[in-house]
Amino acid sequence: MTASMSSPGVPAGLAPDQLALLGHPNSGKTALFNLLTGSRQKVANYAGVTVDRKEGVLLTPSGRRLRVLDLPGAYSLNALSADESVTRDVVTGKRAGEALPDLLVCVVNAANLQLGLRMVLETRAMRVPMVLALNMSDAARSAGIRIDRERLQAELGMPVVETVGIQKGGAAELLRFLDGWRPAAETKPQPWEPHGLEQVLQTQVEVQRIMRLAVTEPEGLLRRDDAIDRVVLHPLWGMLLLAATMFLMFQAVFSWAQVPMDAINGVVDGLGQWVSAHMAEGALRSLLVNGIIAGAGGVLVFLPQILILFFFILALEDSGYLPRAAFLLDRVMGTVGLSGRSFIPLLSSFACAVPGIMATRTITHWRERLVTIMIAPLMTCSARLPVYALLIAAFIPSKTVAGVFNLQGLVMFALYVGGIVSAMAVAWVLKLWRGKLAPTPLIMELPAYRWPSVRNLAVGLLERARIFLRRVGGIILSLTILLWFLSTYPAAPAGSAGPAIAYSLVGRIGSLLEVVFAPIGFTWQIAVALVPGMAAREVVVSSLGTVYALSATGDDTAAQLGPLIAQQWTLATALSLLVWFIFAPQCLSTLATVRRETGSSRLALVMTVYLFALAYAGSFITYRIALAMGA
Numbered sequence: 001m002t003a004s005m006s007s008p009g010v011p012a013g014l015a016p017d018q019l020a021l022l023g024h025p026n027s028g029k030t031a032l033f034n035l036l037t038g039s040r041q042k043v044a045n046y047a048g049v050t051v052d053r054k055e056g057v058l059l060t061p062s063g064r065r066l067r068v069l070d071l072p073g074a075y076s077l078n079a080l081s082a083d084e085s086v087t088r089d090v091v092t093g094k095r096a097g098e099a100l101p102d103l104l105v106c107v108v109n110a111a112n113l114q115l116g117l118r119m120v121l122e123t124r125a126m127r128v129p130m131v132l133a134l135n136m137s138d139a140a141r142s143a144g145i146r147i148d149r150e151r152l153q154a155e156l157g158m159p160v161v162e163t164v165g166i167q168k169g170g171a172a173e174l175l176r177f178l179d180g181w182r183p184a185a186e187t188k189p190q191p192w193e194p195h196g197l198e199q200v201l202q203t204q205v206e207v208q209r210i211m212r213l214a215v216t217e218p219e220g221l222l223r224r225d226d227a228i229d230r231v232v233l234h235p236l237w238g239m240l241l242l243a244a245t246m247f248l249m250f251q252a253v254f255s256w257a258q259v260p261m262d263a264i265n266g267v268v269d270g271l272g273q274w275v276s277a278h279m280a281e282g283a284l285r286s287l288l289v290n291g292i293i294a295g296a297g298g299v300l301v302f303l304p305q306i307l308i309l310f311f312f313i314l315a316l317e318d319s320g321y322l323p324r325a326a327f328l329l330d331r332v333m334g335t336v337g338l339s340g341r342s343f344i345p346l347l348s349s350f351a352c353a354v355p356g357i358m359a360t361r362t363i364t365h366w367r368e369r370l371v372t373i374m375i376a377p378l379m380t381c382s383a384r385l386p387v388y389a390l391l392i393a394a395f396i397p398s399k400t401v402a403g404v405f406n407l408q409g410l411v412m413f414a415l416y417v418g419g420i421v422s423a424m425a426v427a428w429v430l431k432l433w434r435g436k437l438a439p440t441p442l443i444m445e446l447p448a449y450r451w452p453s454v455r456n457l458a459v460g461l462l463e464r465a466r467i468f469l470r471r472v473g474g475i476i477l478s479l480t481i482l483l484w485f486l487s488t489y490p491a492a493p494a495g496s497a498g499p500a501i502a503y504s505l506v507g508r509i510g511s512l513l514e515v516v517f518a519p520i521g522f523t524w525q526i527a528v529a530l531v532p533g534m535a536a537r538e539v540v541v542s543s544l545g546t547v548y549a550l551s552a553t554g555d556d557t558a559a560q561l562g563p564l565i566a567q568q569w570t571l572a573t574a575l576s577l578l579v580w581f582i583f584a585p586q587c588l589s590t591l592a593t594v595r596r597e598t599g600s601s602r603l604a605l606v607m608t609v610y611l612f613a614l615a616y617a618g619s620f621i622t623y624r625i626a627l628a629m630g631a
């Protein structure tokens with residue numbers, strides 16, 4: 001630490017004081033953390049969003065610098081799952097290389113104080129300086145809950161402040177407190193001991209006592225949520241609602257995206273033509289037109305569809321609906337040996353399998369967690385969306401079926417369902433291996449329903465757009481340029497007939513790979529595109545764009561990829577590739593995450609092999625059936 005990082009009251013050369021945000025899941029710790037540090041960590045309305053410690057720096061109004069830790073939520077320090085252990089280890093000072101926090105900011109949901117008090121009392125026994133943040137004080141107030149702060153302060157023996165994690169300035173009171181707070185010289189933290197049953201019961205009695213003294217709740221609290229839940233959690237209506245929601249999502253991805261996609265397409269095409277018209281023919285023009293514009297530009301077109309998908313995911317995450325869906329599906333998932341606990345990790349995998357696999361840390365049983373990790377890549381991640389969208393737009397006519405449904409949306413929905421059904425089938429097979437487990441009931445907190453905040457949605461979508469554009473401009477662009485080089489050189493010998501790409505390195509590798517992939521109907525161009533697609537799946541689209549643009553003879557203008565493949569592939573090939581991508585076994589970051597989370601390279605290898613085998617078998621069967629039917 002440099003001297004400039006020291007703060008008033010702290011001798012120069014010492015590290016700034018560190019505070020940790022501790023509290024039950026979904027109490028708004030991360031929302032507060034973002035407010036305090038200006039970070040953009042993920043906030044959502046269900047338990048178990050944060051699964052790792054996150055660090056930030058806070059500058060108080062008077063210019064004091066503090067390190068802030070955001071921690072996974074936990075109901076108690078008796079950790080059961082991997083994410084809770086992270087919290088316990090940080091708070092009890094057991095985490096390697098990390099000092100005990102100087103101050104614990106206990107964040108509780110003021111509208112449900114009882115839920116958070118147990119851990120407050122449990123932690124208080126360690127005699128670390130603490131402050132209680134009554135977060136969601138806005139919700140508590142509008143529900144008519146009155147909290148006697150003086151009394152609470154006296155009973156708990158710690159300062160109490162009110163906060164609103166989702167409002168600008170909502171942490172003002174906490175900030176004022178932190179400004180004035182100085183670590184006491186004489187604190188002597190007690191080592192933490194796991195509580196036995198006796199102590200847990202005692203704590204519970206104490207919680208009740210404090211609640212009676214300090215909190216007045218109006219009669220008939222939560223009536224609104226209960227009324228909604230009667231429909232949402234109903235075995236029949238609830239299921240119908242869930243199916244309808246999912247269905248609407250995929251219809252929207254196709255129906256709403258058309259206009260912005262056409263616009264982007266127009267710009268990308270126009271740019272290609274302009275460059276072709278204004279540049280002399282040569283390698284540079286080919287790199288720009290066939291490599292960058294046809295490749296990376298071709299992926300950019302899918303931005304609207306990705307944003308629509310995320311609009312739905314973000315709105316659902318913020319509404320409080322997801323844990324209900326998990327609850328609904330608990331029984332169904334039980335038949336394949338999983339439980340509702342796997343629902344949120346699997347749902348996160350629709351965005352990307354990496355955070356999905358991380359989210360399995362909330363699953364207590366190792367085998368249940370492992371099965372969830374193993375099937376997470378079968379959930380269609382958003383990087384596969386461009387591949388699906390490209391093929392569907394090229395091969396499936398955009399017509400209305402049964403009066404209301406867009407056929408393209410239906411096929412997309414079917415592909416997602418295909419992934420889910422395969423995942424369940426794999427889980428069922430793994431159940432045989434897992435043996436019989438004593439069923440553990442799903443105990444899950446149902447958060448209050450909340451309208452998704454427009455600001456959260458906007459920030460979330462912007463963040464997604466940024467991530468996507470960074471991918472397009474970064475890894476996708478680099479791989480496309482690399483592929484252009486490998487597809488252009490070595491150049492064709494003078495006087496040779498046919499496209500030059502056949503003589504290039506890619507052309508040669510392609511003809512080797514073709515042997516492996518011909519039985520499932522893939523052309524050599526597809527086989528080649530699959531290789532860089534392991535680093536980022538969208539690259540399959542950009543690679544196809546580049547390879548096909550270079551395969552075209554005569555016409556130098558980059559034709560649009562969609563119509564081009566519609567002309568060159570049979571429907572059987574397209575279907576086979578779509579099915580391949582349900583399983584899409586190759587994603588290096590997923591495999592790296594599996595290795596890290598399971599601590600085993602062998603498991604990552606098992607995943608690769610089983611997904612590859614499924615993909616090959618699925619595509620083979622699809623291709624053969626489609627051929628037999630004359631596609």
Ligand SMILES: Nc1nc2c(ncn2[C@@H]2O[C@H](COP(=O)(O)OP(=O)(O)OP(=O)(O)O)[C@@H](O)[C@H]2O)c(=O)[nH]1
Nearest residue numbers: 026027028029030031044048049050073136164165
């Ligand atoms: N009304 C209201 N909502 C809040 C407040 N603070 C947070 N929220 C919402 O509460 C939900 C949970 O917030 P998070 O910050 O993700 O909660 P967390 O404690 O970090 O949750 P975990 O990481 O799962 O432990 C989100 O939907 C937030 O938008 C608040 O003060 N008032």
Ligand SMILES: [Mg+2]
Nearest residue numbers: 029030049050
């Ligand atoms: Mg959090």
